[in-house]
Amino acid sequence: MLENKVAIITGGSEGIGFGIASALASKGTRVYLVARTQEKLEKAKEKITQQSGKAEIRSADITNIETIKEIVEGVYHDNGRLDIFVNNARAWKGQSLNTPFADIWRLIEFDMRAPYELTHYLVNRFKNEKENTLRILTVASQATLQVMDNGLRFC
Numbered sequence: 001m002l003e004n005k006v007a008i009i010t011g012g013s014e015g016i017g018f019g020i021a022s023a024l025a026s027k028g029t030r031v032y033l034v035a036r037t038q039e040k041l042e043k044a045k046e047k048i049t050q051q052s053g054k055a056e057i058r059s060a061d062i063t064n065i066e067t068i069k070e071i072v073e074g075v076y077h078d079n080g081r082l083d084i085f086v087n088n089a090r091a092w093k094g095q096s097l098n099t100p101f102a103d104i105w106r107l108i109e110f111d112m113r114a115p116y117e118l119t120h121y122l123v124n125r126f127k128n129e130k131e132n133t134l135r136i137l138t139v140a141s142q143a144t145l146q147v148m149d150n151g152l153r154f155c
């Protein structure tokens, strides 16, 4: 069922994103890993290809949504399909209360907005394609949970 599918995973070079990417690759999906650090991307690709998976890497910062859209277009152009998009990377890094509130709010706002913006773009971009197989998986940002728990990290 996942064989010969194509997936993009933001934050795919480590952690939850890498876990999802390697699981998909083990089932025969070609995975595109998106993250900022080239070195980490190359290591992640190596691990997946060593296990006979198909992995490609794209270096980008998810805070630049237009760049992510360009990656989506490129992947679709190269493969003629996009089956899975995993919204995983976020800007929130467990900022401490030493961080000015305006900066904290900017990150929370981005983490809330980005998955909606990308989903809105993806749904409208692919809804009229002849064979639209796209499924979107969004990993909830820790920022939301930390705010609800009043769990901003104390220094």
Ligand SMILES: NC(=O)c1ccc[n+]([C@@H]2O[C@H](COP(=O)([O-])OP(=O)(O)OC[C@H]3O[C@@H](n4cnc5c(N)ncnc54)[C@H](OP(=O)(O)O)[C@@H]3O)[C@@H](O)[C@H]2O)c1
Pocket: 010, 011, 012, 013, 014, 015, 016, 017, 034, 035, 036, 037, 038, 040, 060, 061, 062, 063, 088, 089, 090, 091, 092, 139, 140, 141, 142, 143, 145
């Ligand atoms: N809901 C929950 O309970 C819960 C718990 C834990 C995590 N999470 C969420 O799950 C997601 C992944 O968490 P994780 O613990 O697996 O994180 P992680 O181990 O720190 O991995 C983060 C990944 O995202 C990439 N990344 C970080 N900032 C990026 C940016 N601005 N642009 C592009 N890529 C970026 C990192 O690579 P580079 O640094 O090279 O870019 C890396 O590949 C996050 O959204 C986190 O908030 C949720």
